[in-house]
């Protein structure tokens with residue numbers, strides 16, 4: 042049943058219906074509404090049995106989740122941005138230990154300069170941690186991915202991160218269907234741990250492993266992620282059977298069959314990109330869209346076949362590797378390894394800057410006319426950059442750039458949409 | 459007929475002889491059916507105080523809980539020397555996650571046990587002094603503040619031993635470490651404010667805080683037993699000499715630990731609900747020099763170019779402890795660790 046409800050609220054209710062036994066989190070925008078709602082459900086007894094633990098840091102939140110998961114409890118947490126970086130050592134540890142923790146990442150930019158708005162820098166920072174990373178395109182998909190995430194995590198003994206765009210999804214109020222408890226129960230069996238701390242059968246977990254076995258242990262986690270590549274589409278199929286709608290899977294293709302230009306992206310921006318593609322199609326350009334849902338494991342084969350007939354690929358990324366360029370683009374290039382395919386990286390939406398259909402269409406026109414460079418930054422104000430570069434040349438002690446740029450801009454509406 | 463209480467140190471060595479106890483009061487280690495939580499075959503240095511302390515503490519906790527125990531370990535010597543697979547020495551359910559997070563991981567274990575209705579299973583978190591007073595302190599303070607049902611044990615060898623004897627927040631003044639070399643006008647570690655973790659634990663108002671050394675293993679075991687009678691956060695700080703880092707002879711580990719207590723440099727006490735309730739009185743007061751001179755980390759304080767001025771400053775610290783805690787037998791109200799201090 043569709044209800045007008047905030048994305049965070051819908052995710053909180055869904056997570057509750059997945060019956061987590063230990064929920065431990067530390068507040069950070071834009072994740073707060075999720076954990077506040079779960080906290081209230083635990084306190085009122087609506088979600089029971091469940092321990093909701095308020096801790097002193099994200100590092101502790103992930104660590105509590107590690108302890109709980111290793112003791113056989115279904116564990117959930119949520120964070121964003123600085124919080125994810127603050128817990129990063131434990132993020133890697135959870136994956137290394139093979140603990141099926143589920144975490145919502147309400148994607149947000151990373152400072153400095155401090156910025157609470159959406160981009161994907163946080164998710165990219167833990168791309169190599171061993172977590173499965175699923176990106177939701179809509180709030181409905183965010184809801185549905187959480188149910189699949191618990192199933193996937195526990196089946197494979199791997200942690201799963203559901204990435205949903207901060208504010209754009211977390212704070213959007215729209216019609217969302219939160220599945221019924223009985224349907225979730227039918228889909229998601231109780232957690233049966235592969236390893237558990239049990240005084241009647243004591244084992245050591247987290248032992249020192251030297252060069253004699255470390256590579257094998259690591260390779261095994263890679264294999265398990267490859268298993269996930271098989272399981273994710275199957276789970277999505279089972280989900281459709283149970284819940285009657287499509288959600289999840291490795292990637293989503295939109296009008297790609299005859300497309301010459303295919304735009305690839307992650308997350309909620311795909312909606313605007315599809316609108317832009319429709320508009321370009323109306324002008325006679327053959328534009329298609331591929332949305333990657335499973336960023337880790339990365340679906341090389343599915344990407345290759347989805348892009349096999351395209352002449353050019355434009356990867357719109359809400360993050361980039363400073364001093365290098367696109368992150369997702371690199372993965373796309375690896376997957377396609379086709380010298381005749383031109384791959385463009387368009388960095389867009391950093392720190393919450395709106396990605397408008399107008400700008401996307403302009404960029405697509407450039408791409409079609411061969412005017413789009415390999416790496417561009419959408420709607421970048423070059424004048425601001427030049428003026429700050431000039432100030433830096435003029436005087437040694439030019440001061441902090443972020444503040445200089447703000448002063449230069451004066452009072453303007455922040456470009457968040 | 460006048461009676462005279464038996465004083466255990468009548469055996470002459472100042473050791474508490476097991477023989478003098480009733481069977482039921484003998485140490486866990488004298489019980490052939492003890493759990494051997496930390497089994498032999500691990501890779502600790504000869505005379506490692508930490509290995510000794512951990513074995514006694516965990517076996518006592520195992521006895522107190524009827525074997526229903528889960529241990530969470532921080533990174534450090536104890537974790538490294540005990541686990542290289544496949545030779546794990548742990549015969550207790552045991553989890554190591556990271557250096558800084560053992561208290562939080564232990565909270566997670568306790569939470570899982572609670573939600574599953576398995577509160578008869580108890581949780582011990584353990585770390586070295588670095589994992590406790592420095593990098594792990596945030597998580598530890600949080601665990602105290604929430605009063606999670608965890609006994610946290612710090613094995614204090616007064617430096618980062620596992621990485622090669624660098625200074626920690628628990629390194630005492632003037633001690634030589636690899637990052638506080640015995641050179642310059644102020645050789646060794648600085649005379650800072652120190653970081654008195656037992657006091658900080660007490661300031662959190664948790665039910666039970668105690669200190670112990672590996673020189674008095676009866677006392678150590680009794681404190682673990684006592685700690686296990688409480689639910690909620692508890693803290694035990696055990697001084698564990700490290701022959702490698704302290705430059706003491708492996709066969710002097712117990713002696714060095716005893717001198718730390720008998721000199722007053724390491725006060726041994728118990729506190730409940732934030733108040734000191736008992737102290738282990740000094741039976742035979744020793745000058746700090748007896749303690750310091752057995753350890754090459756203080757070698758620069760003695761000999762031809764010695765620094766009696768620095769030794770005097772350390773003695774002042776010991777004297778301060780003695781008066782603060784009332785450690786001298788004539789000062790202390792009782793002679794046993796179950797007595798209340800003034």
Ligand SMILES: Cc1ncc(C[n+]2csc(CCOP(=O)(O)OP(=O)(O)O)c2C)c(N)n1
Pocket residue numbers: 508533534535536557558585586587588589590613615616617618619620621626
């Ligand atoms: C985050 C992090 N920083 C540093 C280290 C390196 N390290 C491992 S053990 C250790 C010292 C441990 O000292 P302590 O807690 O006192 O235990 P000890 O080895 O002395 O028993 C250090 C610095 C680490 N493992 N993790």
Ligand code: SF4
Pocket residue numbers: 501502503504505506507508509535536539615619620699700701702703
């Ligand atoms: S270095 Fe010290 S603490 Fe570490 S094993 Fe050796 S004696 Fe024990």
Ligand SMILES: [Mg+2]
Pocket residue numbers: 586587588613614615616617618619626
């Ligand atoms: Mg140490």
